[in-house]
Amino acid sequence: MNLRQYTSEFKANLKLASPVMLGMLGHTFVGLVDNIMVGQLGTAELAAVSLGNSFIFVAMSLGIGFSTAITPLVAEADAANDPKRAKSAFKHGLFLCSALGIALFLMTLLAKPLMYHMEQPEEVVALAIPYLELVAFSLFPLIVFQGIKQFSDGLSLTKYPMYATLLANIVNIALNYALIFGKFGLPQMGIVGAAVGTLVSRFVMWFYLWWLLRGKEKSKALVTNIKLFVLDLSMIKKILSLGFPSAMQMFFEVGIFTAAIWLSGVLGKNPQAANQIALNMASMTFMVAMGLSVTAMIRVGNQKGFKNYKDLRRIAFSIFFLTTIFEVIFALFFLAFHQILPTLYVDMGDAMNLADNTEVVSIAAKLLLAAAIFQISDGLQVVALGALRGLQDVMIPTVLTFISYWAIGFPVSYYLGLKAGYGSFGIWIGLLAGLTAAGILLFWRFNYLTNKLIREHHGTT
Incomplete structure (x- = not known):
């Protein structure tokens, strides 16, 4: 194997991926800061944010997954120099994302009473309800932003969503600090203050990205003079045919992590808080793989x-190779610092809550060991999924993700976590099993399809 044919693509891959990574890492960094700030209030507050966000994550997964249908359509139109088709994909994608954002907000509010029937700690549910009500409304600007972001990515303008996300992060951190703790003469709102910061920052993010694209020569004509309600049924069907399976793929994956939050809540508030810490750390590294997935x-x-299917396959494999390098580095980082990282989230100097905080840190440290082990499979599955979306192959990958997470991962999580007595660590072994199965199956699917395309169009493998 000639490594040079793959490593020669690293520069082009990173040029596209870096802004996406930085934007996503910035977004996740706000989650890190949120959790650290909220963690100072107590383990019940940290668990409440985890429980509230678990509902949001499920809704977000559907919206973000659906919006990814826009990117390959715009990328294909851009390569074919067809601005009319690119604008049509943007307009119809924006219309569908707006409708979906409203629907997800209403669905999340309707799902709120489920918290009382999930065997979660009562004090955690009482704190989570008002937090969820505000963050649910932020789903609308988030999903609309996501539609515009996917369009921008499709034009290879990956820097602009990064700028919008970074500005939103600054707004979010400032508002969180002021409203959680009651600084600068503002009321002390606790975790509801964190929800207000999230809501405002997501509107900022949406409007700023649209303003940036409106000023860019390549995109100005495509994002202005939009007749949003003059619709073409064939384009709507095309986006739905790609978007619905993509939404389900992300829903199946996010769903198993959400199930881990709920299963941890059955174990108690401290396991749930520890799960939130480990999940937040794993999300940071996952955003790098997400950036490479968008690049794919x-x-x-x-x-x-x-x-050009031979180059398509070679470029995709170069991204798989680059992803593996990153994930090995992250795995080693978690192994080296698994005992230190959880202490960032809780106040170990708080004598009154020392027993709770010590237990949270101990559980989270073990979970980070599991996170270290699944880094490679987690990175590979999301990048393979991105490559398959680029091929506009979505139906079979949807079935493969369901099998991986819900026929393999969840039963292992449930059995080891709640029945076999391994607790939180058993739950995360199930996550490892699901991610590994997904990585293997999705890579197999991409390998099979690209070999088939090369045979059909070039006559060789």
């Missing part, structure tokens, strides 16, 4: 537009 979607979508 864009570059595979472009090569599909050029009908």
